[in-house]
Amino acid sequence: MPSSQGNTPDDYRTLIRQMAQGQETALVEFYRIFEQKIYAFAKIRLNDSQEASDLLHEVMWEVWRSAGRFEGRSSVSTWVFGIAHHKVIDRIRQANKHKTETLEGIHATESEEDLEALLTQKQMGEHIRWCIEMLSDDQRQVVHLAFYEGLPYREISKIVDSPEGTVKARMFHAKQALKRCMSRRLK
Incomplete structure (x- = not known):
C-alpha cells in the first residue's frame, strides 16, 4: 500500500487497480490522499463547507464505482478532478445559486x-x-x-x-x- 508521503502517479494507478478488484483498503488510502484537495476544489466552487463535504463523498463513491473503467489516458489526478468538476457543475445547476463562504x-x-x-x-x-x-x-x-x-x-x-x-x-x-x-x- 502506498504511503501518503511521496505518493507517485504509479501509486495512484495501483490504488485504482486495487479498487477495481474490490479492495476497500485501497479506497481508504485513496480517500486519504485526495480528500483535502477535492474538498478544497469543491468548496471554492460551491462556497459551502457542507456541500463541499457531500460532494467529496460523491466523488469518492464515483471513483470506487468507476475504478474498473479507468483507462489511464490521463493522470489519476486529472481523472478525479474531472469527476469533481462535473459533479460541481451538476450541483450548481441544481441549486442555481451561490452561497457565501464563512471566514x-x-x-x-x-x-x-x-x-x-x-x-x-x-x-x-x-x-x-x-x-x-x-x-x-x-x-x-x-x-x-x-x-x-x-x-x-x-x-x-x-x-x-x-x-x-x-x-x-x-x-x-x-x-x-x-x-x-x-x-x-x-x-
Whole structure:
C-alpha cells in the first residue's frame, strides 16, 4: 500500500487497480490522499463547507464505482478532478445559486505583535478571498486548480473540458481582474 508521503502517479494507478478488484483498503488510502484537495476544489466552487463535504463523498463513491473503467489516458489526478468538476457543475445547476463562504475566527495569540501580524495576514487573506469570489466561475476554477492544486494548464484543460488556450485566456483575465480588485481594496 502506498504511503501518503511521496505518493507517485504509479501509486495512484495501483490504488485504482486495487479498487477495481474490490479492495476497500485501497479506497481508504485513496480517500486519504485526495480528500483535502477535492474538498478544497469543491468548496471554492460551491462556497459551502457542507456541500463541499457531500460532494467529496460523491466523488469518492464515483471513483470506487468507476475504478474498473479507468483507462489511464490521463493522470489519476486529472481523472478525479474531472469527476469533481462535473459533479460541481451538476450541483450548481441544481441549486442555481451561490452561497457565501464563512471566514474562520481569529485565534488568540500570546503577544500584541503576534495579534497585529495575524490581523494583517487575515485582512490580506480576506481581500484575496473577496477578489477571488468576484471572478467568474470559470476563472475561479482555473485559479484554484493552478494556484492551490499546482496543476499545469494541460491538465486543467482536461479537467474543465476546454482547450488549453481557453484555460490560459481565463487565467490571464483572472490575474488582471485580481490585480485590479486588490489595488482597489488596498487603497
